[in-house]
Amino acid sequence: MxxxxxxxxxxxxxxxxxxxxxxxxxxxxxxxxxxxxxxxxxxxxxxxxxxxxxxxxxxxxxxxxxxxxxxxxxxxxxxxxxxxxxxxxxxxxxxxxxxxxxxxxxxxxxxxxxxxxxxxxxxxxxxxxxxxxxxxxDQLVDGPFDGPFIGLIVSGGHSNLLLVNDIATDIVELGGTLDDAAGEAFDKVGRLLGLPYPGGPHVDRHGQAGNREAIKFPRGLSRPKDRIEHRWDFSFSGLKTAVARYIETLQREGKELPVDDICASFSEAVNDSLTSKAIDAALEHGIKTVVIGGGFSANSRLRELLNERAEAAGIEVRMPPLRYCTDxxxxxxxxxxxxxxxxxxxxxxxxxxxxxxxxxxxxxxxx
The missing domain is CATH 3.30.420.40 (ATPase, nucleotide binding domain)
Known part of the structure; x- marks a missing residue:
């Protein structure tokens, strides 16, 4: 543009x-x-x-x-x-x-x-x-952008990676979700667990109290072939289905649902995909800044994991305060x-x- x-x-x-x-x-x-x-x-x-x-x-x-x-x-x-x-x-x-x-x-x-x-x-x-x-x-909080950046959009309707050369005139979409958005997947899992609507914040809260390694939920588009054809894309539908089947199995066996562990393990799978691809995109394009936005950017584990991986890679993360995450x-x-x-x-x-x-x-x- x-x-x-x-x-x-x-x-x-x-x-x-x-x-x-x-x-x-x-x-x-x-x-x-x-x-x-x-x-x-x-x-x-x-x-x-x-x-x-x-x-x-x-x-x-x-x-x-x-x-x-x-x-x-x-x-x-x-x-x-x-x-x-x-x-x-x-x-x-x-x-x-x-x-x-x-x-x-x-x-x-x-x-x-x-x-x-x-x-x-x-x-x-x-x-x-x-x-x-x-x-x-984010400019209203951290000042004007001083160069190109990778934009990670995460909300109820969008999960996208953007290469932003200029916020007004030059934006390239690198990839996006092939099915459910991250926020949408959280709300659906919240519904499966009987949590109040919207489910995202409740899943996040329960996840903070759970064990992220308790359940090995799949990462979408993680196969070698997918990493080539859909390097910057996301998929959370299969993950959501895996959670549903796990819940159904426990209920059928009459076992109590470990809600905190389910939320923590599910959250880790989603945020692992989002943050790894965001950092990968920044490194691939030689960019030193990742900017995150959208309602799901309020997720505590997303912020924590993105900051951890960005620091290890020498990349700056800009994320607005929680009040600016929602519309x-x-x-x-x-x-x-x-x-x-x-x-x-x-x-x-x-x-x-x-x-x-x-x-x-x-x-x-x-x-």
Missing amino acids: SAQPVDGSRLEGVNKTETEPLVLGIESTCDETGFALVRGHELLVDRTSSSMDQHARYGGIIPEIASRAHLETFLPTLEQALAEAGVKLEEIDAVACSAGPGLIGSLTVGNCGAKAIAAALGKPLYGLNHVIGHLAV NGAQIAALGANLVAAGLPSSPLNFSPDSSMPLNQTHIVEV
């Missing part, structure tokens, strides 16, 4: 009293309605309203409920964010919103709201790749600020959300 000059007329209203444009970020890919304001790499405010409690009774996200929740919380959350930052809506210089991947209904609500704001203010609008935002948000407006505002700074063209007001936006595309440029 190459940078293109932005239409200067779209940015005539940029606040000249500040050195950096003020970017409003709007997140609405799933069950969080998020708003944030970023100037350069400085976060002014980050407000999020979640509908997670409304989905818990169903054991998963219900798209219709998520869409209605966005409608109900959009304006109140926006007003709270502006008030907290002490900013008036007309002071905003650019609007950025998540345009994909995500639930089409949730994206549509957020996109319509973002378009209304941008049109009313006469400001440029950027329909962004929500997944790339999970990496961009939030800050990640969208941060990426939007990158695009504005790079002089990239804004998105047309008539763009449609793209639930399958490729990971080498930072934003929607033309319809």
Whole structure:
């Protein structure tokens, strides 16, 4: 992807009293309605309203409920964010919103709201790749990226390795999951064990108390042939099935489930695959930094193991604080600020959300 000059007329209203444009970020890919304001790499405010409690009774996200929740919380959350930052809506210089991947209904609500704001203010609008935002948000904590890095995206819907030469203009997808994402696999194992939804945090908690070596669960794509054909890819479906069969066998024999050990051994199998391939990709491409992002990056064992392996390999790890791991407006505002700074063209007001936006595309440029 190459940078293109932005239409200067779209940015005539940029606040000249500040050195950096003020970017409003709007997140609405799933069950969080998020708003944030970023100037350069400085976060002014980050407000999020979640509908997670409304989905818990169903054991998963219900798209219709998520869409209605966005409608109900959009304006109140926006007003709270502006008030907290002490900013008036007309002071905003650019609007950025998540345009994909995500639930089409949730994206549509957020996109319509973002378009209304941008049109009313006469400001440029950027329909962004929500997944790339999970990496961009780290700049608000650790400062701007100073060179290429390997991005490890881990969430309920994604497990991907990216070669990021420039967060705004040059991203290459090295590989991804062939089936379940890491977060999705954790939630499913949590359900198998009868843990509350979402299962990921509960599996993580039980895993911390268990023996990681108690059960030898398989590592996906670990055969020599797979290491050649799918060097940077992941697979967790077979692992999930192995856990299910182990549980079924014990239940059939009337034995008590060693929940802590199951969670610990399962977690180790997932995180072994994620971290080994991330470090391998960095070494292969001669890159000294790995940046991790996404909801599953809150997993304690993932953070511990990645830091251990990175230190041994002489590689720096950048990972945002836990508050920025789940979906939030800050990640969208941060990426939007990158695009504005790079002089990239804004998105047309008539763009449609793209639930399958490729990971080498930072934003929607033309319809």
